[in-house]
Amino acid sequence: MGNLLEVKNLFVSINTKEGELQAVRNVSFSLKKGEVLAILGESGSGKSILCKSLLQILPKNGFIKNGEIYLEGRELTRLPEKSMNKIRGKEISMIFQDPMTVLNPIIPVGQQIMEAVLTHEKMSKLEAKKRSIELLMTVGIDYPEKRFYQFPFQFSGGMRQRIAIAIAIACKPKVLIADEPTTALDVSIQRQILDLIRELQVKFGISIIFITHDLGVVANLAQRIVVMYAGKFVETGTTEEIFYDARHPYTWGLLSSLPDVDCDNEFLSYIPGMPPNLINPPEGDAFAPRNKYALRIDYYKEPPMFKITETHSAATWLLHKDAPKIESPIKFKECRVIR
Amino acid sequence: MVDKIIGISKKVIQLIFVTFLLSIIVFYMARLAPGDPLVSYFGEGVERMGTAQKLEAIEKLGLNRPIYEQYFSWLSNAFHGKFGISYKYKQDVLSVIKDVYINTIILGGLSFVLTFLFALLLGIFCAENEDKLIDKAICKIGTITTCVPAFWVSLLLILIFSINLGLLPSSGAYAIGQSKSIASRIKHLILPLTVLILNHLWYYAYMIRNKMVEEMRQDYVLLCKVKGLDKKRIIYKHCLRNIMPSYITIMALSVPHILGGTYVVEKVFSYPGLGTLCFESAKYHDYNMLMVLCLITGILVVIANMAAQAINERIDPRMKHDRGEKDWNNNTAPGTLK
Numbered sequence: 215m216g217n218l219l220e221v222k223n224l225f226v227s228i229n230t231k232e233g234e235l236q237a238v239r240n241v242s243f244s245l246k247k248g249e250v251l252a253i254l255g256e257s258g259s260g261k262s263i264l265c266k267s268l269l270q271i272l273p274k275n276g277f278i279k280n281g282e283i284y285l286e287g288r289e290l291t292r293l294p295e296k297s298m299n300k301i302r303g304k305e306i307s308m309i310f311q312d313p314m315t316v317l318n319p320i321i322p323v324g325q326q327i328m329e330a331v332l333t334h335e336k337m338s339k340l341e342a343k344k345r346s347i348e349l350l351m352t353v354g355i356d357y358p359e360k361r362f363y364q365f366p367f368q369f370s371g372g373m374r375q376r377i378a379i380a381i382a383i384a385c386k387p388k389v390l391i392a393d394e395p396t397t398a399l400d401v402s403i404q405r406q407i408l409d410l411i412r413e414l415q416v417k418f419g420i421s422i423i424f425i426t427h428d429l430g431v432v433a434n435l436a437q438r439i440v441v442m443y444a445g446k447f448v449e450t451g452t453t454e455e456i457f458y459d460a461r462h463p464y465t466w467g468l469l470s471s472l473p474d475v476d477c478d479n480e481f482l483s484y485i486p487g488m489p490p491n492l493i494n495p496p497e498g499d500a501f502a503p504r505n506k507y508a509l510r511i512d513y514y515k516e517p518p519m520f521k522i523t524e525t526h527s528a529a530t531w532l533l534h535k536d537a538p539k540i541e542s543p544i545k546f547k548e549c550r551v552i553r
Numbered sequence: 554m555v556d557k558i559i560g561i562s563k564k565v566i567q568l569i570f571v572t573f574l575l576s577i578i579v580f581y582m583a584r585l586a587p588g589d590p591l592v593s594y595f596g597e598g599v600e601r602m603g604t605a606q607k608l609e610a611i612e613k614l615g616l617n618r619p620i621y622e623q624y625f626s627w628l629s630n631a632f633h634g635k636f637g638i639s640y641k642y643k644q645d646v647l648s649v650i651k652d653v654y655i656n657t658i659i660l661g662g663l664s665f666v667l668t669f670l671f672a673l674l675l676g677i678f679c680a681e682n683e684d685k686l687i688d689k690a691i692c693k694i695g696t697i698t699t700c701v702p703a704f705w706v707s708l709l710l711i712l713i714f715s716i717n718l719g720l721l722p723s724s725g726a727y728a729i730g731q732s733k734s735i736a737s738r739i740k741h742l743i744l745p746l747t748v749l750i751l752n753h754l755w756y757y758a759y760m761i762r763n764k765m766v767e768e769m770r771q772d773y774v775l776l777c778k779v780k781g782l783d784k785k786r787i788i789y790k791h792c793l794r795n796i797m798p799s800y801i802t803i804m805a806l807s808v809p810h811i812l813g814g815t816y817v818v819e820k821v822f823s824y825p826g827l828g829t830l831c832f833e834s835a836k837y838h839d840y841n842m843l844m845v846l847c848l849i850t851g852i853l854v855v856i857a858n859m860a861a862q863a864i865n866e867r868i869d870p871r872m873k874h875d876r877g878e879k880d881w882n883n884n885t886a887p888g889t890l891k
Contacts, residue, residue, distance in 0.1 A: 308779045312772060316772045316775070318773040318794075319795070320795055320869050329790075334781060378776065381780060
């Protein structure tokens, strides 16, 4: 199968008072039809900016500096706003982190869904309404005919996220970007929303880019994972490869900071330090100062992507043939993934 | 339905109470202020009057009694629809007002509507072009126009358009004998209207601009963009609706602001309206006139505020919170209540 979405050498920057912040630096990836790709990384690693740049809904001071985005072979970065509007919602759609603020508070939810339908499809209001009610039903809202007329403040957080999902899938987009859709929700609701996303993915065959900082969330949703740090991809691979055979020290850090109920460790492990300031990105490997396995070369030369298998590659000098062999510190347990 | 009646009757009681309080305050303040009410009644003649004559006149006007007694007699007369005579015009107060109130309604109403219409358009325009050169320029110019006092601008405009260019009349509401001619009225309205709008426009436009800019950074705008809506639609359909409640509140609260402006401008342009009347009655201690004018203004302000609340509740259902709780529960799906 061909690639649905292809991103080549994307650079995204944000103008700030202190200077140009290079939020995304030279990122390339592709997304196949029906695939779920997870982008992992801590706060400020550029995941959200990356996804917003795909839809070109960056904040006013943000801009795509360089690179290309292809959707089914069509280049997006140079498209005028008008053509972009035809792609947003219809081809690529997005759900956001905070369901409490993402709906317009004074417009009934039904109308907000209808609006999404009517923007892209020619149909009568009555048909659109019928469709919206169907959508509400699809995302698991009871009594959709009644709920249609209600306002966002009459829904709980989980319900609102469901409505946001209904809006996102209203025109059956090919790509759905989920920007930490479960972060702001209760743990019990998180699971429901994840199940819903998976169900919709199977039902409509949507490709999903799932952004999260929570490894547990993506474990049995994603087929492929990319790990992002300081605006760059540091490791990409299939879910199995990342979980069982991680190579980058940063991925190790993320994996070992997953809380594990079966282990007797008293303390939660964590990655020391802070992500670097991207206004003046450090020379060499951005992760080096926080990396206890850092080599001298890490401080002045950036590691290239080393290919491990056809699907798995990581950017760390540890994979160089001359580097010391370091065993992964992760003592992996089955219980972590199979939940 | 019962809720509605209770709500309305509450408001009416509120209105009556506020009016009552206002009447007491104005009544006392007017009478305690220094000055001689006889001047307005007898004009220059007062200077030639002896003490005995003056006392007689004061007694005749009923001003020798304690203020509270005067107030109660005024109140009981007012309930019978008698608001006394104007000392200056020697006519029934209401008939004096009846002759001019329409002028003020035209000027005040037009300036109110136009100010808020232009402010809305200008504010949205600036928000759309946020931080671009045009926005920055308008912001600077706007600040200057608000800071210049209305009476000064009025005089400047009179100097330019009436005296130097001779295009527009400098005073009055219409040319003599042409009270029915619309063209004449419009000609007389241009200058006062310009002053009023210039004076208030930016104050409200800037409010709209900032609210709009803030609103456009909200999360729901992002979702609207993702839906594929264009910028215009997001602004007019989503953001505008969200800032409308506060704008309408501001509109209602600004009734006294704009009314006050109207009064000043009326005076400068010698426009025969309530403002000029009000100014004169305060200056000449025309008590009965002053009372009625203050009450009319006060009631107008209170009603405007109430209207704002009512409209807000329509636009933003969350504002009904305190008394609408029941209604929602009726709407919620049966299963969710259990």
